[in-house]
Amino acid sequence: MKITKSNSQKNPPESGFSAGETIIALATPKGVGALAIVRLSGEKALDITAGLIRQPESLQKTEPRKLFLAEFIDGQGQLLDRGMCVYYHKPNSYTGENAAEYFLHGSFYLIAKVLDRCLELGARIATPGEFTQRAFLNGKMDLAQAEAVADLIAASGAAAHRIAMNQTKGVLSRRIAQIREQLIQACAMIELDIDFSDQNLPLIDTETLFKTITQIQYELQLLAHSYSRGRLAREGAVVVIAGAPNVGKSTLFNALIGEDKAIVDPTPGTTRDSVESQVEWDGLIVRLVDTAGQAAHFKGPDLKAVLLAQQTMQSADLVLWIVDLSSDEPPIRPPVEFDDRVLLIGNKTDLEINSLLREHPYLHVSAKTGVGIGELKNAIMTRIIPENNAEITEGVLTRERHLEAVQKALTGLENGNKTLKAGGGIELLAEDLREAAAELGQIIGIVTPDDVLNRIFSDFCIGK
Amino acid sequence: MVSEFDVIVVGGGHAGCEAASASARLGCSTLLITQNPQALARMSCNPAIGGLAKGHLVKEVDALGGLMGSVTDRTAIQSRMLNRSKGPAVWSPRAQCDRKRYSEVMHGIISNTPGIELRAGEVIHIIRNNNHIVGIKTRSGEEYRGKRVILVGGTFWNGLIHIGEWSSPAGRIHEEPALGLSDDLVAMGLRRLRFKTGTPPRLDGKSLNFTLTERQDGDPEPVWFSDPPPHERLPQLPCWLTYSNAQTHEILRSGLDRSPLYTGRIKGTGPRYCPSIEDKIVRFAERDRHQLFLEPEGLDTDEYYLNGFSTSLPEEVQLAALHTVPGLENVSMNRPGYAVEYDVFPADQVLPSLECREWKNLFLAGQILGTSGYEEAAAQGLMAGINAARSLRGQVPVVLGRDQAYIGVLIDDLITKIPQEPYRMFTSRAEFRLLLRQDNTLQRLLPIIREVGLQPPLIVNQIEGGLTRQSAISILLSTERVRLEGETISAAQFLRRPEVSLFDPALASHWTLPLLELVRQDPAAAFRAELEIKYEGYLTRQLVHVEAFRRLEAHRLPANMDYTVLGALSTEARQTLQRLHPATLGQASRLPGVRASDIAVLMVLLKRG
Ligand SMILES: Cc1cc2nc3c(=O)[nH]c(=O)nc-3n(C[C@H](O)[C@H](O)[C@H](O)COP(=O)(O)OP(=O)(O)OC[C@H]3O[C@@H](n4cnc5c(N)ncnc54)[C@H](O)[C@@H]3O)c2cc1C
Numbered sequence A: 001m002k003i004t005k006s007n008s009q010k011n012p013p014e015s016g017f018s019a020g021e022t023i024i025a026l027a028t029p030k031g032v033g034a035l036a037i038v039r040l041s042g043e044k045a046l047d048i049t050a051g052l053i054r055q056p057e058s059l060q061k062t063e064p065r066k067l068f069l070a071e072f073i074d075g076q077g078q079l080l081d082r083g084m085c086v087y088y089h090k091p092n093s094y095t096g097e098n099a100a101e102y103f104l105h106g107s108f109y110l111i112a113k114v115l116d117r118c119l120e121l122g123a124r125i126a127t128p129g130e131f132t133q134r135a136f137l138n139g140k141m142d143l144a145q146a147e148a149v150a151d152l153i154a155a156s157g158a159a160a161h162r163i164a165m166n167q168t169k170g171v172l173s174r175r176i177a178q179i180r181e182q183l184i185q186a187c188a189m190i191e192l193d194i195d196f197s198d199q200n201l202p203l204i205d206t207e208t209l210f211k212t213i214t215q216i217q218y219e220l221q222l223l224a225h226s227y228s229r230g231r232l233a234r235e236g237a238v239v240v241i242a243g244a245p246n247v248g249k250s251t252l253f254n255a256l257i258g259e260d261k262a263i264v265d266p267t268p269g270t271t272r273d274s275v276e277s278q279v280e281w282d283g284l285i286v287r288l289v290d291t292a293g294q295a296a297h298f299k300g301p302d303l304k305a306v307l308l309a310q311q312t313m314q315s316a317d318l319v320l321w322i323v324d325l326s327s328d329e330p331p332i333r334p335p336v337e338f339d340d341r342v343l344l345i346g347n348k349t350d351l352e353i354n355s356l357l358r359e360h361p362y363l364h365v366s367a368k369t370g371v372g373i374g375e376l377k378n379a380i381m382t383r384i385i386p387e388n389n390a391e392i393t394e395g396v397l398t399r400e401r402h403l404e405a406v407q408k409a410l411t412g413l414e415n416g417n418k419t420l421k422a423g424g425g426i427e428l429l430a431e432d433l434r435e436a437a438a439e440l441g442q443i444i445g446i447v448t449p450d451d452v453l454n455r456i457f458s459d460f461c462i463g464k
Numbered sequence B: 001m002v003s004e005f006d007v008i009v010v011g012g013g014h015a016g017c018e019a020a021s022a023s024a025r026l027g028c029s030t031l032l033i034t035q036n037p038q039a040l041a042r043m044s045c046n047p048a049i050g051g052l053a054k055g056h057l058v059k060e061v062d063a064l065g066g067l068m069g070s071v072t073d074r075t076a077i078q079s080r081m082l083n084r085s086k087g088p089a090v091w092s093p094r095a096q097c098d099r100k101r102y103s104e105v106m107h108g109i110i111s112n113t114p115g116i117e118l119r120a121g122e123v124i125h126i127i128r129n130n131n132h133i134v135g136i137k138t139r140s141g142e143e144y145r146g147k148r149v150i151l152v153g154g155t156f157w158n159g160l161i162h163i164g165e166w167s168s169p170a171g172r173i174h175e176e177p178a179l180g181l182s183d184d185l186v187a188m189g190l191r192r193l194r195f196k197t198g199t200p201p202r203l204d205g206k207s208l209n210f211t212l213t214e215r216q217d218g219d220p221e222p223v224w225f226s227d228p229p230p231h232e233r234l235p236q237l238p239c240w241l242t243y244s245n246a247q248t249h250e251i252l253r254s255g256l257d258r259s260p261l262y263t264g265r266i267k268g269t270g271p272r273y274c275p276s277i278e279d280k281i282v283r284f285a286e287r288d289r290h291q292l293f294l295e296p297e298g299l300d301t302d303e304y305y306l307n308g309f310s311t312s313l314p315e316e317v318q319l320a321a322l323h324t325v326p327g328l329e330n331v332s333m334n335r336p337g338y339a340v341e342y343d344v345f346p347a348d349q350v351l352p353s354l355e356c357r358e359w360k361n362l363f364l365a366g367q368i369l370g371t372s373g374y375e376e377a378a379a380q381g382l383m384a385g386i387n388a389a390r391s392l393r394g395q396v397p398v399v400l401g402r403d404q405a406y407i408g409v410l411i412d413d414l415i416t417k418i419p420q421e422p423y424r425m426f427t428s429r430a431e432f433r434l435l436l437r438q439d440n441t442l443q444r445l446l447p448i449i450r451e452v453g454l455q456p457p458l459i460v461n462q463i464e465g466g467l468t469r470q471s472a473i474s475i476l477l478s479t480e481r482v483r484l485e486g487e488t489i490s491a492a493q494f495l496r497r498p499e500v501s502l503f504d505p506a507l508a509s510h511w512t513l514p515l516l517e518l519v520r521q522d523p524a525a526a527f528r529a530e531l532e533i534k535y536e537g538y539l540t541r542q543l544v545h546v547e548a549f550r551r552l553e554a555h556r557l558p559a560n561m562d563y564t565v566l567g568a569l570s571t572e573a574r575q576t577l578q579r580l581h582p583a584t585l586g587q588a589s590r591l592p593g594v595r596a597s598d599i600a601v602l603m604v605l606l607k608r609g
C-alpha cells in the first residue's frame, strides 16, 4: 500500500518548508480506536479537502475553525466514510499554514483509503515532527514550546502532562526569558561603564553587580535542579527490584503492579530476563523492573542473567534490594556503588523472622500477604521525588538540551565571578555574561544553530 | 572644455580627504572638489580625535594607509589612553588637536599628493546617461567627467542650523550649505532621512578663571595613533574640568520654550548618546550637576571648546547659564552653540563596498550615510576610496569582516541595521571586542594591509618583524621555566598570575636573558604576547565564536534568489531579504525583522541546493 511506502521513505523533515508542499498524517495513535483524526497542512490543504469530500461547497458555507459534516469519497465518487471536517486559513492554524482536519471512524482500512486519496490529490506523508517543525518555522511557537508539544504527545503520567501543558503555554520560556533579561541588564551596566567612561556617569557599583549575578546564579541553579524532577515526570522513575535468588522479588513485583505478570516459583533462578511494568502513583510514572536473582556461584546462562540484572540496576533511579527475612543464611548486601539509591527491604515477614536480622533497618513487607506494601509505596515515592518538591511543575527543565544550556550559562557566570575576584577587567566579565545570555537564548530559540534544531525535530512522532 | 578623471571625490571633509588620498595613491587620477579648499578636514565640532572605540577606528585607518592617525599625531596638543583602569581590550587612545593646524597639515598632505587635483566648487548635479553616471556639474556650470564618483557631503546637504528661534541654511556656522545635490539623488531614486546634531559654544579663554576649575593633563608619555609615529610632538596643553549646577539648570530650563528641539522646529533625529545640555537636564532631571570640560582649540588661539554643553538654546540663555558655572562667571562667547539638521541617505542603499546598489560606480561615505563623528567618516572615506580604485582596476572590493576590524563592524552595522539615529562607534558594538584591540591593529590587519597596498613594503616588513618577535616571546614563555620558592612552573603559568608582568623590573630576575632582550627590543610585541597569555581562556573562546560566525558568513545566498515565493519565511523577513539581498547567511541573520526561524529556513534551502 502507498502509505507504508511513503512512510518508509527516509525523507528528512526539511523537504517540508519549500513553499506550498502539503503534508498529511494520522494524528491519533495507530491501531483500532473509536475515532481517527487525519491532519493536513500546506498551501493545497483546502483544494485537497475540496477534492476529498462530496460537498466541496461546505468549505465556502462554513466558517474556518468550525466543524461540519462531510462525506469522504474516493476518486470514483464511492463513499468512504461519513465524518466531520474542519479547515483553517493561514496563519490562523497550528502550523501557521492552510490546514484541515478530518475526524473519521477509526478503521485502519478506511484511514488508509482516505490517506491514499489525499496523496492522489497532491499531498505527501509528513515526516516525524514536521507539523511542529512548520509551526516553529512559521513563528507559531518557540523551541521550548515545540519540544513541549512533543512531550505532551508522549506524556502519560498526570505530572508529565501538567508540565507539558505549562510548557506549551510558554511558562519555561517566560522563566528563561526573565533570567536572560536580568543578564542582559547586567551586561548593559557594564557596557555603559566601558563605553561611556568619559561621561562622568555614576561609577559602576560592583556590589550590586555581584548581587545581581549571584541572584541569577541562584535562579539558574533552581532551574538546573528542576531538571531531575522534569525528567522524572517525562520519562518516569526507574525502580529496579534486585537481590538474591528466591527472596520473593517477583512476588513483590506482582504485588506492586497489582497483577500477576512475573512468574513466581519456589525454584531459585526462576526469573531470567528482566520484566518491566509501568504504574502511575500520585501522577508520577514509575517503571518497575523485576530482575534475576544474583548469586556468586552462578554459571552459564544463570551468570548471564545476573550480569543482565546488574546492568539493569545501573539505569535505576532507585534499587529495591530484597532479602528473605525468614532465611537462615546471612543476607547478601547490595554492591556499595548503589548506596545512595538503594532501599533495603526485608520480605516474607509473614513467616518467622530470623532473629539475627531482627535489628537490621530493613523495611518489612510480606509480598505474599500484602502487609507493608502501602508503606513501601510511600517509601519509594519519598525517595524518587527530589526534595523541595513544592509544586515545581512551573517552568521545569525537561530536556537534556535545556540542562546543558543552563549548566553552560552557570559555568559562564562562575567564570565571570572568578575573573572579577582575580582583578580581571569588567570587559571579561561582560564576555561571560554575554555568553551566558546566549546559552539561555538557545533554549527559547533566540539563537538556534541548525544542529540543535535538527536534534529537536528528530524525536517527534508523525502527525504532530 | 571638460576634464576627465578616474575618480571624483565630492567634499573635502574627513571622509573626502581619505578617499581622495587613497584613490590617488592607488594610481587613479583624482579630482577632490569641495566648497572651500581652505577648510579641508575641518573639525566641525570637538577639536579631538579618537576616544572610546573611535580610537580603534583611527588606528585601523592608519594601519590601512589612511591619513587621520598621522595628522592627529602631528597636531596633538594633549593625548591620553582612555579606560586604562580596565582591561587592554577596551583601552582607547584620544588626542586633543590644534584645530587650525589639523586642517593645514591635511591641506599640505593633499596638495602634495601626486594625482590629486584640488578644486573649489559646489556640486549640484550628477551627470548621467541612462543608468550610468558619467560625471558631475557644479553650481557655476563646470562639468567634470569621472569614471567613479564618491560623495562625502557631511552635514552640508540641505544643512539648516538653529540657535533658539533663529535658523538659517548652512553646512556649519558661517559656511554655505550644499543645496541641490541631495535633491538630485532623490530624483535618482534614492531614499533620504533627516538627522540632526549639535555643538557647544566656543569661549574666549581670556575671560575664563581657571583657578576655579580642575586641571587635567594628558598622559606623561605620548599616546600615538600612527605607526611609525612622528619624531616629536607639539607643546602640550591641559584641559580644565568644571561642573554645571542647579542654578545653571534652572536658567536652561527657563529657555526650553524657545529651544528648537522642544518647539518642534527641528525635525531631524539626533543622537541619543550625545545629548544636548537641555536634553540632559530634562532626561536626567535627578542629576544636580553635569561635567563640563574646557578644551583648548589650539596653540595660537585663546579659544576654548566647552565639551558637554552642546546646545541650541537662544544665545542669551546660553550666556546666562554659562555665567553660573564656576570659572565661567565672566565668560564671553566667541560663538554660541548651535544645532544642525542635514540630509542622510540610509546605508541599506549601498553595498558593503559602499557602492550604490542601484547606481554602479557611485559611492557614498561619511556622515551622509548616517554616521556621526570624524573617525567614522574617515574610515568610510578610506574604504570608499580604496574600493573605487579597485573597481576601476577590476579587482574585487575589500570588505572587512566584523571579526577583523571595527571598520568591518561599522559598515556591516550600517548596511544591516539601518540606524534610525546618527550612528557612532562603541566597543560594545563589536562582538569580538577582545580580539579587535587597539594594540594589535597592525598585526590583525596584516593580510588586508597587503591586499590594499597603500603601505610601503618597509612598513609591511616591520609588521611582519613584530609578529615574529611576538611569537618568539610566546615560545620562550611557554618553554622556559621559572623557579619559585618550593616549585618550578612554566614562565607562561607564572605570567598568568594577575600581579606578574614582563615589564615589572622587580621580577626581571625570573626571566632569562634572551627573553628580556626581546622584551627590550620590542616592548609592543612583548605587551601583545603577555596579553594573549593572560587572557588566553577568553581569547580562545572568542576564536571559537569567530569560527561559528565565519561559518554563517561562508553560506553565500544566491544573488538571484526570489524570496517572495518562500512562504515559510515571515512576511517581514521576506520583504527585507528581497529588498536587500544580503550576500551571506550571516548578513541576513543581522537584518531587522529576520528571525532565527527565517535563518533556519534559509539554511535548509541552501543545504538542499
Ligand atoms: C554642528 C555640528 C555638530 C557636530 N557634533 C558632533 C558631535 O557631537 N559628535 C560627533 O561625533 N560628530 C559631530 N559632528 C560631526 C562631524 O563633524 C562629522 O561627523 C564629520 O565631520 C563628518 O565628516 P564628513 O567627511 O562626512 O563630512 P564633513 O566633515 O562635514 O565634510 C563635508 C565636506 O564636504 C563639502 N561638501 C558638501 N557638499 C558638497 C557639495 N555638494 N559640493 C562640494 N563640496 C561639498 C563641505 O563643504 C565639507 O567640506 C558635528 C558636526 C557639526 C556640523
Ligand SMILES: Nc1nc2c(ncn2[C@@H]2O[C@H](COP(=O)(O)OP(=O)(O)OP(=O)(O)O)[C@@H](O)[C@H]2O)c(=O)[nH]1
Binding pocket: A244, A245, A246, A247, A248, A249, A250, A251, A252, A263, A264, A265, A266, A267, A268, A269, A270, A271, A272, A291, A292, A293, A294, A347, A348, A349, A350, A351, A365, A366, A367, A368, A369
Ligand atoms: N511466605 C512467603 N513466601 C513468599 C513471600 N514472597 C515470596 N514467597 C515465596 O518465595 C518463593 C520465591 O518467590 P519469587 O517471587 O519467585 O522469588 P524471586 O526472588 O523472584 O526468585 P528468583 O526469580 O528465582 O530469583 C515463592 O515460592 C513465593 O511464593 C512472602 O512474602 N511470604
Ligand SMILES: [Mg+2]
Binding pocket: A249, A250, A251, A262, A263, A264, A270, A271, A291, A292, A293
Ligand atoms: Mg523471580
